[in-house]
Amino acid sequence: MRNTLLTIFISVTILFGVLVYFIPQTGTIILLSIAGFLTIIAIYDSLQTKHSLLRAFPVIARLRWFFEDERDKIQQYFIEDNLNGTPINREKRSIVYQRSKLSKDTIPFGTQHNVYAKGYEFVKHSLFPKDHHHIAGDRVLFGSDKCTQKYDASIINISAMSFGSLSKNAIMALNQGAKMGNFAHNTGEGGISPYHLQGGDVIFQVGTGYFGAGKSVNGKRVFDDETFRENAIRPEIKMIEIKFSQGAKPGHGGILPAKKNTPEIAKIRSVAPGTQVDSPPSHSAFTNYEEMISFIQNVRDLSEGKPVGIKFCAGNNEEIETMIKAFAEANNYPDFISVDGGEGGTGAAPMEFTNYIGTPLTEGLVFVNKLLIKYNLKNQIKIIASGKAVDAFDIVKTLSLGADAIGMARSFMLSLGCIQARECNLDTCPVGVATQDESLVKALVVEKKNIRVKNYHDQTIKAVKEVVAAMGVASIADLKASHVFRRRKDEEIVSFEDIYYK
Ligand SMILES: Cc1cc2nc3c(=O)[nH]c(=O)nc-3n(C[C@H](O)[C@H](O)[C@H](O)COP(=O)(O)O)c2cc1C
Ligand code: SF4
Structure with missing residues (x-):
């Protein structure tokens, strides 16, 4: 040839x-x-x-x-139908675009879902639906009895994504959108940048690299009380989240590709620019449950009593139960637990970690919720759940399983204009969301996208209220596992209560 x-x-x-x-x-x-x-x-x-x-x-x-x-783009533009695109299908992407732009968000002619397929999930409506304008429960109060600065949060907030992983324009638009819509924006583990301080409420994430919360000692990143305190007491910071792991790469630690490590980002993180930054897989600030509890209390004290949470993707069941039991025995605990599903997103992760490590959200959430009930901590510790929540049904379903609030990362990226090109790890994001290339970053106009972030949040809350109203439930806070159903076998429909809580 x-x-x-x-x-x-x-x-x-x-x-x-x-x-x-x-x-x-x-x-x-x-x-x-x-x-x-x-x-x-x-x-x-x-x-x-x-x-x-x-x-x-x-x-x-x-x-x-x-x-x-160009496979992904060809697939997306010419081959993919409404329901088979991954990780987020076209139907779900479209609803985010529509709600962000306040354009028509109805669909014609009937469902494309096979309602007789195994795994089909739905809620039942009431003979006496309520008026969605009067549905309560779209805010939730964070803060256990250990915390002195409780935070009144939206039930939908922007999940952790760092400046580094996302562009400065993306971070600014997210934060400004959060300000306009009165919800919270999580910094991600990359520390606090000026772009996070646009006036929106901020959840300050502390990862194992302690960016913005630590210093380097003999080449090793360690937690530093003073550095953390300086950032944590800022008025914009409403809660602190200590990251143990995330669903897309549990047990691995963060990865900032060298191409995205610009001099500005390197300065914020106190690392050398142009190098790949790998956060260690575990914290150096504690090595056992007692030290973990002391660390959480230290973080709470240094932040002057703000709610402190821990984030993980559920892994080893025994370890999680031992930890929660230790919280109960010590009568000291975090104010919230963020449970991330194995299906969670990331800027960059090793393939095996993304595909095969970590418990999916539903099982992880139910497991943690049951433990909080068992150890009588449900009234102290709130749960934030994250893992492919996009539309109102995703949210209703997750809240019904025991979550108090939802963290969303990729949905908010979509509201910024992400087209799911899946190049976040290459620095070539064509829409300026997940890149540090200045010529691409400029494509994202902050003044246009901030409002889309707010719209998406507000319209999704409205859609949640409409679903809850149709179910005849008065408050989002009253959602229970008995409200959601799944077709388990051809002729068998079972409630989430029966599947997960009996
Ligand atoms: C681009 C990107 C960056 C992320 N960075 C972080 C991070 O710094 N810390 C973290 O705990 N999770 C991080 N995550 C995970 C999200 O916070 C979230 O837990 C996960 O994506 C599940 O939510 P989703 O399905 O709504 O995207 C990141 C996700 C994405 C997509
Ligand atoms: S459009 Fe940008 S942010 Fe969205 S998946 Fe592609 S590279 Fe990532």
Whole structure:
């Protein structure tokens, strides 16, 4: 094949060469240049030794790489239908775009879901639906009896995403949107930047790299009381979240690709610019449950009594039960637990960690909720759940299983204009959301996107109220596992209460 292709390219070039000799016009000269150019590439391809496919199929094999690179986009634009796109299908992406832009968010002609398929989930409506304008429960008060600065939060908040993983314009638009809509914006583990301080309520995340909360000692990042305190007592900071793990890469620690580690980000994190920044998998500030409890209390004291939470994706069941039992025995506990599902998102993660490690949200959430009930801590510790919550049904379902509030990351990225190109780890995000390339960052106009963030939040809350009203329930806070149903077998429909709580 190699020789045949080379012969074809060389012959065509000679042919055009002859043509130019007899008809020296612009058209023939252009054809000769193209053929000559392709022949040079064909010769180069057939001589190089790095890619066997290219040696065997000079020039032609390059098409394969092009299609390989553009596969996701081709799939999304030409092949994917409404319900089969991953991780977030087109139907769900569309509802975010529509709610963010306040455009029409109704769909015509009936459902495309197979309501007779196993796994189909739904809620039942009441003969006496309520007026959605009067549905209560869209705010939740965070803060146990250990906390002196309780926080009145929305039930929907922006889940952790760092400046570094996201662009400064994305962070600014998220924070300004949070301010307009009166909800909270989580910093992610990358520390606090000026872009987080646009006036919106902030949840300050402390990860294992202690960015914004620590210092380097002999090349190792350690928690530092003074650095943490300086940031934690800012008035914008409403709660602190200590990150143990996240669903997309539990047990791994954060990854900031070298390309995205600009001098500005490196300065905020106190690391060398242009290098990949890997946070350690575990905290150096504590090594057992007692030390963990002391650390949580220290963080609470340093932040002058703000609610302090821990975030993890449920892993080893025994460890989690021991931890919660230790909270109960010590009569000291975090004010909230953020349970992230194994299906959670990330800017960059190793494939095995994303696909095969960590408990999915439903099981993780139910497990943690049952433990809080068992150890009598449900009235002290709130649960924030995160994992592909996009529309109102996702939220109703998750709240009914025991969550008090929802954290959303990718949905808010979509509200900023993310097209699910899945290049967040490459610094080439075409819409300026997950890149540090200035020319791309400019594509995201903060003054236009901030309002979309607010709209998406507000419209989703409204949609939750409409669903709850249709169910005949007076308050979002009254949602229970008995309200949601799943088709388990062909002729068997079971409530979440029966599946998860009996
Ligand atoms: C771009 C990106 C960056 C993230 N960065 C962090 C982070 O710094 N800390 C963290 O705890 N989780 C991080 N996450 C996980 C989210 O906070 C969230 O837990 C997870 O994506 C599930 O929510 P979702 O399904 O609504 O996206 C990140 C997620 C994304 C998509
Ligand atoms: S559009 Fe940007 S933010 Fe969205 S998935 Fe692609 S690279 Fe990531």
